[in-house]
Amino acid sequence: MNKPATFETGxxxxxxxxxxxxxxxxxxxxxxxxxxxxxxAPKIFIAYGLLAIGILLVLFTVYFGFKAFKTILDYIFSK
Structure with a gap:
């Protein structure tokens, strides 16, 4: 069961x-x-690793932004 969205979690x-x-x-x-x-050679691999982490963080930021605003909107528009 989903617990109701609260303002604090949002x-x-x-x-x-x-x-x-x-x-x-x-x-x-x-x-x-x-x-x-x-x-x-050794330092370029660290640079590519940072690039991969940065790209993944940008994608996760977009996803987490939608999730955060959905939680707040669910709280505002619930019943």
Whole structure:
């Protein structure tokens, strides 16, 4: 059974979403700078790893944003 959405969980999800909204472009920017700087074998793999993590974080941020706003809207428009 689904438990009803509460305002507190919606606000917590919104705060996590805002943190991800700041963190994901930051990691992506660091990854692109690392790709431009590093040309050697061990460090380039770290740059590609950061790039993959950054892209996954951006996608998760979009998903989590929809989930956070849906929780808040469910609370507002319930009964």
């Amino acid at each position: 606000i917590k999800k919104l705060l996590v979403f805002l943190g991800l909204l700041i963190l994901s472009p930051l990691i992506l920017s660091i990854a692109f700078k690392a790709l431009r700087i590093f040309k050697e």
